[in-house]
Amino acid sequence: MNDWITTPLTTAIVRGALELEPTAQGVLPHRLPARARAQCTDGQLAMAESQPSGVRIALRTRATALELDTVPTKRVYAGAPARPDGVYDLLVDGELAGQASVGGGNILTIDMASGSVEHTAGAPGTLRFAGLPDRDKVVELWLPHNETTELVALRTDAPVQPLPAEGRKVWLHHGSSISHGSDAASPSTTWPAVAARLAGVDLVNLGFAGSALLDPFTARAMRDTPADVISVKIGINLVNLDLMRMRAFGPAVHGFLDTIREGHPTAPLLVISPIYCAIHEETPGPGTFDLEAFATGKLSFQATGDPAEAAAGKLTLKVIRDELARIVAQRAADDPHLHHLDGLDLYGETDSAELPLPDQLHPDAATHLRIGERFAKHAFVNGAFAGGGSAPPR
Known part of the structure; x- marks a missing residue:
């Protein structure tokens, strides 16, 4: 004993x-x-x-x-x-x-x-x-x-x-169920955990399944959380919940970033647009469970909007990617520490053909590893967070 x-x-x-x-x-x-x-x-x-x-x-x-x-x-x-x-x-x-x-x-x-x-x-x-x-x-x-x-x-x-609090930089990240880790094999193999391990940083993961909705209280939580580098992955939940229109989207993104900047005025801040998701690329939400598939024991999602509605302000992933790139370019003139990463660089249409999303929405375990490895390279090695890591765990 x-x-x-x-x-x-x-x-x-x-x-x-x-x-x-x-x-x-x-x-x-x-x-x-x-x-x-x-x-x-x-x-x-x-x-x-x-x-x-x-x-x-x-x-x-x-x-x-x-x-x-x-x-x-x-x-x-x-x-x-x-x-x-x-x-x-x-x-x-x-x-x-x-x-x-x-x-x-x-x-x-x-x-x-x-x-x-x-x-x-x-x-x-x-x-x-x-x-x-x-x-x-x-x-x-x-x-x-x-x-x-x-x-x-x-x-x-x-x-x-x-473990001592000093010595490793803190990466604060916010995103959707994909950042939360849906369909990853285990907690240390979600894509943010993979990227954090490769970069040698301490992760604070505010990836919330179904809940990356530009909520002001989430922005305030990020504002008040100590961090050295920060990222926000925006888009998929806004589309599949059909939460807002273009008129609200741009100001909401600005407000979210403004709030984070109140607590982290000069920290590297990376805005990440959505990865590829065929059902919502050009079709707005709302997204819903595919009940026919569910009846057979399979979990799958589908988009129920009309692609023509994008012209009236409904959000699609393509619309969001373009708008996020525009917003970051606009703000970067006064904020040299603000950066943009196209989600298609993490998982694009070619990746989808090789490693399709099993339920039409979430990456599988192998894709989490790929996204994590690519994010570590794009953000920590060659991008916004270059030099932002440190040694492996103490």
């Missing part, structure tokens, strides 16, 4: 979250602060921001065994095949050393036909990794990017120390 040492789960060792909410059993990582959450009661946003994409427990230790008690929240879609349990990635000195999942926990049952949601409370489960190298090392435990995870207790068989 190991002589376990229990370490408090605080911001000293939990990286990538903007807030840890105390709960009856432990703490719940959030990627938006309470003030922002109070300004929007949308259930999709609440679910997305509480899923800890990019959040990890990071520490230095000689421990050879580690246990983590958590309460996961599993999503169940009525009538659809069961979703796999969320994956935890254990990295030792920056290299993947193990993967595991936690069973049990809460159940969130979602009926896509009726829109109803039912929550059933469950008990904590325990994650255990053993046989770790008996030496001083950096251990990072990446929480499931697509599963809300309440942290209850962390135990190790040797003392742990938080």
Whole structure:
């Protein structure tokens, strides 16, 4: 029996979250602060921001065994095949050393036909990794990017120390479900996590599935979050929710960037336009589930707008790419630290032919790796963030 040492789960060792909410059993990582959450009661946003994409427990230790008690929240879609349990990635000195999942926990049952949601409370489960190298090392435990995870207790068989705050630059990123990590294989293989590892930076990932909507509270959260380099990926959610027209889009982008600049006046700020998505290139939203495909157990999306409506101000991906390029060019005259990256340089029509989006909207695991590698090259090696990284994990 190991002589376990229990370490408090605080911001000293939990990286990538903007807030840890105390709960009856432990703490719940959030990627938006309470003030922002109070300004929007949308259930999709609440679910997305509480899923800890990019959040990890990071520490230095000689421990050879580690246990983590958590309460996961599993999503169940009525009538659809069961979703796999969320994956935890254990990295030792920056290299993947193990993967595991936690069973049990809460159940969130979602009926896509009726829109109803039912929550059933469950008990904590325990994650255990053993046989770790008996030496001083950096251990990072990446929480499931697509599963809300309440942290209850962390135990190790040797003392742990938080990693020093200095030494690695912080990359703050905001985007949609693609940035959140939808259809990535695991939390350390979402495209932002891949790019962060290659660039040697600490990631704060504010990618929110279905919720990259130029919300002012998200801009204020970014304004108030310490960061060395910042990126915003704008477009796909605005189209597939049919949220606004061109008249509102341009001023909303300006306002979002203005707010970020209030807290980060000179930090490199990169605006990224949408990657290729055939269903929305020239067809406006709203997007919707393909119910015929859903009935066969397959998740797929479709666009329901009329391409002719773009002339009246409805947004498509092509329209958004052109407008973002124009806005950045206009602002760059007074803001030399503002940059633009065409999303088609990360994943374009040729890539789509080779690695099609399985559900017509989200990249698969191989495509996440490709996008992450390309972003590291375009942003950190040759682009806006060149020289913005540092050494691998300490």
